Amino acid sequence: MLKGKNIFLTGADGGMGRAMTKAFAQAGANIWANVIRENEEYSVFAEALALEHGVWIKPMVFDLTDGAALKNAVMAIRAEKVPIDGLVNNAGILREGMLQMMPLADARLLFEVNFFAPFQLMQLVTRLMMRQPNGGAIVNMSSMAAFDGVEGETVYGATKAALASMSKSLAKELGRFKIRVNCIAPGVTETPLISGMSESVLNKDRESTYLRRLGKPEDVAKVAAFLLSDDAQYVTGQVIRVDGGRN
Amino acid sequence: MTNIEKYTQAFVDAFNIDAETAKTLKFQQIPAWDSVGHMGLIAQFEDQFGIMMEPDDIVDLNSFEKGKEMLSSKYGIDFGA
Numbered sequence: 001m002l003k004g005k006n007i008f009l010t011g012a013d014g015g016m017g018r019a020m021t022k023a024f025a026q027a028g029a030n031i032w033a034n035v036i037r038e039n040e041e042y043s044v045f046a047e048a049l050a051l052e053h054g055v056w057i058k059p060m061v062f063d064l065t066d067g068a069a070l071k072n073a074v075m076a077i078r079a080e081k082v083p084i085d086g087l088v089n090n091a092g093i094l095r096e097g098m099l100q101m102m103p104l105a106d107a108r109l110l111f112e113v114n115f116f117a118p119f120q121l122m123q124l125v126t127r128l129m130m131r132q133p134n135g136g137a138i139v140n141m142s143s144m145a146a147f148d149g150v151e152g153e154t155v156y157g158a159t160k161a162a163l164a165s166m167s168k169s170l171a172k173e174l175g176r177f178k179i180r181v182n183c184i185a186p187g188v189t190e191t192p193l194i195s196g197m198s199e200s201v202l203n204k205d206r207e208s209t210y211l212r213r214l215g216k217p218e219d220v221a222k223v224a225a226f227l228l229s230d231d232a233q234y235v236t237g238q239v240i241r242v243d244g245g246r247n
Numbered sequence: 248m249t250n251i252e253k254y255t256q257a258f259v260d261a262f263n264i265d266a267e268t269a270k271t272l273k274f275q276q277i278p279a280w281d282s283v284g285h286m287g288l289i290a291q292f293e294d295q296f297g298i299m300m301e302p303d304d305i306v307d308l309n310s311f312e313k314g315k316e317m318l319s320s321k322y323g324i325d326f327g328a
Contacts, residue, residue: 075299123302131290176283 001229003028010034011091013042015191019217023225025049031057064117074124086228089118089140096152107155114159135178137228140167142185171237180236182227187243189215210245251326257291274309298322
């Protein structure tokens with residue numbers, strides 16, 4: 001599905017990021033895998049996958065909130081003189097808290113990581129994609145919290161709604177360059193991000209889905225792989241919910 | 248090719264104009280230099296000179312002369328005397 005494509009994936013060593021690394025490699029893609037700090041265990045995981053599937057996976061260590069580092073990373077990729085076929089803005093953080101208990105600094109940090117980092121990365125990467133005859137595909141990770149509202153996730157949901165809105169506008173702006181921009185809005189998914197949630201809350205979430213289960217990272221990764229692929233070449237400006245069905 | 252020749256050629260290629268026209272050109276003076284054409288011009292600069300321009304500079308670059316001054320002062324491109 002992604003054979004020969006080169007994908008830039010952020011937050012590659014998180015729960016969702018690993019599933020995406022695996023799904024993309026299995027589908028034949030090469031990956032620039034952004035991680036915030038050196039992660040030996042992820043590097044070993046990536047090397048094994050690369051060997052198994054005959055692709056390359058290059059961990060790129062930089063903090064997405066460091067604008068200069070981000071620019072250097074994109075320049076390094078450009079210097080390789082291979083196309084960037086796909087970008088997945090997967091990295092994100094979660095800070096929960098009722099409105100009155102949410103420090104402004106946390107709210108700003110959420111926007112910095114979940115919105116401004118993808119914004120800047122898309123500014124840089126689309127400049128390269130615009131020059132490619134086949135354009136490119138971008139997948140942004142939103143959340144059901146953006147659309148349904150989740151108690152205690154006021155700011156988190158707002159960052160993800162902003163990302164979804166930006167994606168829709170960008171899809172219109174960049175369509176003429178054959179660049180597709182789509183969003184995935186996962187429901188509650190079994191990643192380390194939900195490790196702090198109580199079993200009773202998780203049970204409630206599980207029972208509230210049509211499929212009576214929580215999402216698995218692989219459920220989301222497969223949809224991301226599809227959206228990056230040529231099978232989705234007429235799909236842009238969409239928010240795909242991967243949430244097991246919810247009212 | 249010297250840097251000034253490369254710089255001028257970027258305008259020629261991006262807008263399909265001759266070099267003399269390029270030297271006095273300003274943003275939106277011709278239909279080809281609209282916001283989409285502008286990004287094509289930036290792409291030419293970035294490819295020719297191996298740089299990656301800042302968004303503020305992309306916005307500020309509004310004429311042949313301004314671009315030359317900017318590439319020289321901010322990105323260290325030497326256009327000679």
